[in-house]
Structures are given as structure tokens and as C-alpha cells.
Amino acid sequence: MKPVFSKPKALNDAVMHYCPGCGHGVVHRLVGEALDHFDILDRTVGVAPVGCAVLMYDYFNCDIIEAPHGRPPAVATGMKRSRPDLIIFAYQGDGDLASIGLAEIVHAANRGENVTVIFVNNTVYGMTGGQMAPTTLLGQQTTTSPYGRNLNTDGYPIRMAEMLATLEGTSYVARHAIDTPANILRARKSIFRAFEMQVKDMGFSFVELLTTCPTNWGMSSRESIRRIKEELIPYFPLGVFKEKEVADYI
Amino acid sequence: MSSGKRILVKGNDAIGMGAIKAGCRFYFGYPITPQNEIPEFMSRELPKIGGEFVQAESELASINMVLGASALGVRSMTSSSSPGISLMQEGLSYMAGQELPAVVINVVRCGPGLGGIAASQGDYFQAVKGGGHGDYHLIVLAPASVQEMYDHTILAFDLADRYRNPAMVLADAILGQMQEPIVEREEEVQEPRKPWALTGAKGRPARHIKSLLLKEGELESHNRLLQEKYREVQKHEIRYNELEVEDAELVVAAFGTSARIARTAVSKARSEGLKVGLFRPVTLFPFPGERLRVLSARVKNFLVVEMNTGQMVEDVRLNVSGDASVFFYGRPGGAIPTPMEVYERIVKHYKEQ
Amino acid sequence: MATIKIERDKCKGCVLCVDVCPYGLICQEKAINDQGYQYVVLEDPDGRCTGCTLCAVVCPDICIEVFK
Numbered sequence: 001m002k003p004v005f006s007k008p009k010a011l012n013d014a015v016m017h018y019c020p021g022c023g024h025g026v027v028h029r030l031v032g033e034a035l036d037h038f039d040i041l042d043r044t045v046g047v048a049p050v051g052c053a054v055l056m057y058d059y060f061n062c063d064i065i066e067a068p069h070g071r072p073p074a075v076a077t078g079m080k081r082s083r084p085d086l087i088i089f090a091y092q093g094d095g096d097l098a099s100i101g102l103a104e105i106v107h108a109a110n111r112g113e114n115v116t117v118i119f120v121n122n123t124v125y126g127m128t129g130g131q132m133a134p135t136t137l138l139g140q141q142t143t144t145s146p147y148g149r150n151l152n153t154d155g156y157p158i159r160m161a162e163m164l165a166t167l168e169g170t171s172y173v174a175r176h177a178i179d180t181p182a183n184i185l186r187a188r189k190s191i192f193r194a195f196e197m198q199v200k201d202m203g204f205s206f207v208e209l210l211t212t213c214p215t216n217w218g219m220s221s222r223e224s225i226r227r228i229k230e231e232l233i234p235y236f237p238l239g240v241f242k243e244k245e246v247a248d249y250i
Numbered sequence: 251m252s253s254g255k256r257i258l259v260k261g262n263d264a265i266g267m268g269a270i271k272a273g274c275r276f277y278f279g280y281p282i283t284p285q286n287e288i289p290e291f292m293s294r295e296l297p298k299i300g301g302e303f304v305q306a307e308s309e310l311a312s313i314n315m316v317l318g319a320s321a322l323g324v325r326s327m328t329s330s331s332s333p334g335i336s337l338m339q340e341g342l343s344y345m346a347g348q349e350l351p352a353v354v355i356n357v358v359r360c361g362p363g364l365g366g367i368a369a370s371q372g373d374y375f376q377a378v379k380g381g382g383h384g385d386y387h388l389i390v391l392a393p394a395s396v397q398e399m400y401d402h403t404i405l406a407f408d409l410a411d412r413y414r415n416p417a418m419v420l421a422d423a424i425l426g427q428m429q430e431p432i433v434e435r436e437e438e439v440q441e442p443r444k445p446w447a448l449t450g451a452k453g454r455p456a457r458h459i460k461s462l463l464l465k466e467g468e469l470e471s472h473n474r475l476l477q478e479k480y481r482e483v484q485k486h487e488i489r490y491n492e493l494e495v496e497d498a499e500l501v502v503a504a505f506g507t508s509a510r511i512a513r514t515a516v517s518k519a520r521s522e523g524l525k526v527g528l529f530r531p532v533t534l535f536p537f538p539g540e541r542l543r544v545l546s547a548r549v550k551n552f553l554v555v556e557m558n559t560g561q562m563v564e565d566v567r568l569n570v571s572g573d574a575s576v577f578f579y580g581r582p583g584g585a586i587p588t589p590m591e592v593y594e595r596i597v598k599h600y601k602e603q
Numbered sequence: 604m605a606t607i608k609i610e611r612d613k614c615k616g617c618v619l620c621v622d623v624c625p626y627g628l629i630c631q632e633k634a635i636n637d638q639g640y641q642y643v644v645l646e647d648p649d650g651r652c653t654g655c656t657l658c659a660v661v662c663p664d665i666c667i668e669v670f671k
Contacts, residue, residue, distance in 0.1 A: 042452035045450065061451065068340050068341060082319040082322050104314070
């Protein structure tokens with residue numbers, strides 16, 4: 001028998017620190033498979049966020065830098081502008097990207113920087129212990145919204161993919177869910193497409209992934225997977241929101 | 251060596267010229283008065299020589315773009331003025347922790363807050379004591395002429411690379427806006443190899459640049475290494491200028507624009523027979539404290555002149571011997587001390603001996 | 604003829620693989636692994652695994668390899 005499914009070469013053998021059932025591992029694998037597929041591992045530099053995924057450099061076999069909280073798109077901009085031959089990807093959580101780093105993501109997207117941003121949205125601050133995120137759903141209890149997110153005091157959850165898709169500068173914007181095998185395979189396809197856009201100099205690519213945080217949701221892995229379908233997807237619809245066929249670059 | 255051809259240049263433009271001479275091809279910045287000529291110069295000149303100019307969305311973004319470019323091993327820089335530099339402190343702390351070189355220009359204006367656009371030296375503490383969170387230092391150069399705006403920018407790139415540490419040129423609105431003749435450097439600037447840079451892990455293990463050190467004792471060791479590096483900087487990179495200190499009974503200590511003003515006052519005092527000298531720190535970090543200590547074995551009166559309410563004066567007091575008197579004259583909030591005011595202070599304290 | 608190999612000590616017992624296996628061939632053990640988790644194992648005495656890879660696709664710890 002031959003292996004038909006193995007860990008991508010882009011990832012090493014370390015045991016990941018993520019909690020049981022956390023979606024980061026699957027997203028890491030999909031990114032790793034994309035780096036393998038396009039044979040770009042040895043010319044890729046990743047930008048790690050502040051949050052649970054800050055330790056991603058312990059798992060990827062490519063060069064990685066750690067950016068200040070929310071600044072990965074700016075760091076990625078500085079990198080891609082100075083070495084356009086390298087493949088640059090930023091990996092960010094919802095607090096990092098949609099809260100403290102909102103200006104950085106919007107402007108990197110608007111400039112059409114030829115980088116790939118992987119956005120992991122689990123509707124909560126994971127590493128700091130489950131506080132309210134800009135993507136926390138209305139009514140969702142977190143350690144800083146103990147009575148549930150309140151529309152009157154906290155506002156609505158932000159839909160990043162839709163927001164970025166409105167910018168002329170973005171080339172590829174999609175949202176997928178890391179829950180069922182079918183949805184994970186769709187996410188894989190989009191992540192591949194996002195890296196392909198960069199390889200082909202097509203401009204800014206962005207994939208948002210709805211993932212679980214069983215620990216901070218106070219749920220089992222199974223319940224968390226169900227929550228994605230029952231609560232997250234109705235508010236954060238899945239799909240490819242934008243896909244340019246031709247690059248804006250002259 | 252140079253042909254000696256003098257050209258008339260504005261201070262801010264001299265910084266851009268120095269940066270390009272130093273091999274900087276990547277500039278990231280956000281507009282703020284009184285340094286706008288720097289991004290304007292870079293946006294005009296860099297595309298001509300294969301460089302990149304990005305007008306960032308904020309100073310937060312600027313410094314992080316510099317962080318990214320620097321991590322790949324290229325020379326890059328940003329410039330701003332006081333309120334913008336405050337926003338950069340986060341990135342500067344990360345870069346110091348990650349040991350990334352870069353050059354940051356601060357054309358200081360007056361504060362606190364939005365303050366005003368006139369010249370000030372109110373950012374001395376922020377520049378030389380770290381500025382952001384954690385135990386770290388920037389290398390800080392204090393030009394006092396347009397020629398030095400050019401020279402110090404080149405030097406800042408060299409020192410930043412040599413010590414893998416951000417370097418700041420601490421100028422001010424007067425130095426940025428005034429025009430003076432300068433002579434451009436002719437010999438090529440040598441850039442060191444950067445075996446630590448992220449270049450893609452082709453043919454080598456993956457490399458990581460980080461400042462999060464969670465293993466027991468790891469961060470303490472890292473901090474000790476950083477301090478060791480700062481001691482090396484203090485050992486090798488102290489620069490200062492002196493004028494007539496040999497027989498001086500009173501020494502005026504001032505940096506940057508204040509030193510220019512003080513120089514006129516010192517000359518006037520000398521012409522009237524007062525034994526007065528001038529001591530100008532060129533590097534603010536490393537601070538030439540040892541030289542002050544040596545001087546203070548003989549000179550017992552120091553007058554520190556600053557365009558603030560007294561910042562460098564603290565470092566002077568820390569370094570001179572216990573029986574020396576340190577007087578201070580400063581004007582904050584964009585007010586500029588006149589040579590006459592400084593002269594009067596010299597006379598007053600000279601007589602108090 | 605297909606099978607899977609589960610790296611016991613990387614498994615965190617989230618059991619997402621258990622739920623997606625079309626034939627219910629993956630079970631959680633009572634025993635714990637080096638990390639302290641009740642890991643999962645393949646129980647396939649009749650050789651019913653088809654190598655569909657669904658278990659590996661959902662595994663957050665990337666500790667399932669599939670052979671065909």
C-alpha cells in the first residue's frame with residue numbers, strides 16, 4: 001500500500017500546542033499543502049500574528065517572522081516590496097486582523113499588495129483566554145461579554161471578507177469553514193487559489209476561515225463543529241466573494 | 251574623500267540623499283510636518299533607481315513595513331516627527347528585541363500632544379532611554395548641521411547594520427528646514443553580509459525572527475545579550491565634539507541645534523576673556539558620559555542648554571563628578587534660546603564660581 | 604485494501620475523525636497517550652477501510668496518514 005494522504009513537507013513533525021479540536025491545525029495543513037503544491041516552500045516567508053498562531057514558526061519549514069499585534073499586513077508589505085521574488089503570506093486571527101490591525105489589513109488590501117493573507121476567524125480571542133472579538137456573534141458569551149455580545153454596547157460582528165471584497169485593490173477574497181470534510185476541501189481549493197494568485201503576480205489574496213475554539217467556546221469538539229454550521233455560517237456566509245481574472249498591474 | 255563640490259541643500263533633502271548614498275532603496279512613511287520633504291524626496295528619487303516608496307496608512311504601518319523589509323536583509327528607513335515617532339515605539343521595541351537594523355529619522359517638533367510644528371528637543375528622553383516597552387536602546391545620533399544630516403544618515407545605516415539594532419537620527423524642525431552647503435560623499439558605502447536575514451529557506455534550515463521567548467530563562471539570557479551589545483556600542487561608538495574646553499572654567503553642554511546656538515554664545519564669551527568651552531555629544535546613545543567625567547575632574551561648572559525643560563541635563567548630572575555644578579537653561583514648546591540668552595547665562599554662572 | 608496510521612502520541616482525542624468515518628472504524632481508547640489524551644485507534648478487523656481520507660481531512664493534529 002502507498003500513502004495517499006500524508007502530512008505536507010512544509011510542516012515539521014512537532015506536536016502542535018493547539019487545544020484539542022482547534023481549527024488552526026487544519027488551516028496549517030492546508031497552507032502547507034499549498035506551499036508544497038506550488039513548490040514555493042524555499043522561497044516563502046510567513047508572517048506570524050500575535051495570538052494562538054504566533055507559534056506557527058514551530059511548525060512550518062519556511063522562514064517566518066513574528067509581527068507586532070495586528071501588523072502582519074504592514075510587515076508583509078515591507079517584505080514583498082523589497083523582495084518581490086519571495087512568496088509572502090500573513091497568518092492572522094480575528095483579534096489581530098479585524099480589531100487592532102484593521103487599518104493595516106484594509107490598506108494592504110487597498111494597495112493591492114501581492115501577498116496572501118490567511119484569516120482565521122473563531123469569533124473569540126483565544127490566546128488571552130476567551131475575550132470578545134470584533135467577530136464575536138451577537139449574544140455570544142465571552143469573558144468580556146459575560147451577558148452575551150450586546151448590539152447596543154458592542155455593535156455588530158464585522159464581516160471582513162465582504163468588507164475587503166468591496167475594495168478595488170483586492171484580487172481574491174473568499175470565506176470557508178473548517179468543519180465538514182467537504183467544507184475543508186473547499187477551503188483547501190481557495191487557499192491554493194490564493195497562493196496561485198500571488199505566484200502569478202495577480203495581487204492581494206485573502207481567505208477567511210471559520211474555525212472552532214472549543215476551549216473558549218466552552219464546548220466539546222463535536223459541539224464546536226456543529227456551532228460553525230448552526231451559528232457562524234448563517235452570519236458569515238461562505239463563498240468566493242471576488243476573483244479577478246486579470247491583474248491590475250501594468 | 252570627495253571632490254569637495256559644495257551644493258546648497260535643505261536639511262530634510264540631505265537626509266534623503268544620505269539614505270540613498272547608504273544604499274537604502276526602501277522607504278516607508280506617513281506625512282507629518284516638519285519632515286515632509288523626506289517622503290517627498292524619496293517618492294521622487296527611489297523609483298528612478300529601482301527602489302520602492304510606500305506611503306503608509308500610519309506611522310504604525312510605516313515602522314512595521316520597515317521591520318518587514320529589514321528582516322529580509324535590505325536597508326530600509328522611515329522618517330517622521332514627534333507624534334508619529336510616538337506611534338512607532340511599538341515597532342521599535344519589536345525591532346530592538348528581534349535585533350533588526352533600520353534607520354528612523356525624527357525631525358523633532360514640539361509637544362506634548364499635537365504641540366506645534368516648531369523645533370524642539372523634547373524627544374531626548376524618548377530617543378535615548380528606549381522609548382517603547384522593555385529594556386532596550388536605540389543608537390541615537392544628533393546632527394547639528396545639514397552636512398551632518400547627510401553624514402549621520404549614512405552613519406546610522408552603518409551602525410544599525412553593525413549592531414543589528416535600530417538607529418535614530420534625532421534632528422529637529424530647524425535642521426530639517428534650513429539650507430546649508432554640503433559636500434556629498436564619493437566613496438561607495440559598503441553593506442555588510444546579513445547571514446541572519448529571511449531569504450527563503452533554500453538549501454538551509456528555516457530561519458525565524460521573533461521576540462517571544464517563553465522557555466525558562468530564555469528571555470533573561472536574551473536581555474543579557476542585548477545589554478552586552480549596548481555595552482559594545484558604548485565602548486566603540488561614542489562620538490562628541492569639543493570647542494576650547496582645554497582651559498575652560500565653564501563648559502556649555504548642548505546637542506544639535508542648541509549646540510549651534512551655544513557655540514555663538516561661547517565665542518562671544520571667549521572674545522570677552524571668559525574661559526568657556528563647548529561640549530557637544532554627537533551620539534546621544536551611547537552618551538559620552540565618560541568624557542564628561544574626565545572633564546569634570548578639572549572643570550567644575552557646566553551649563554546645559556536644551557530646547558526643552560531639561561532632559562540631557564540629567565545624563566550630564568549622572569556623569570560629572572560629585573563636586574561639579576550643573577546649571578540648566580532651556581526653552582520648551584518651540585521657543586528657541588537666543589545666543590544672547592545663553593551668553594547671559596554663561597556670564598551669570600561664570601561669576602558664581 | 605486500505606488503512607490508516609494514527610500517530611498515537613500526537614492525537615489529542617478530539618474525536619472529529621470518529622464522527623466522519625463512514626464505517627465507524629475509529630474508536631477512542633480509555634488509555635491515555637504521552638500528552639495525557641485519550642487517543643483514537645483504528646478498529647478494522649474486517650478490512651472495511653476504503654482510504655477515503657475523510658478522517659485525515661478533519662484531523663486538526665495532522666496525525667493520520669492514509670494508505671491505499
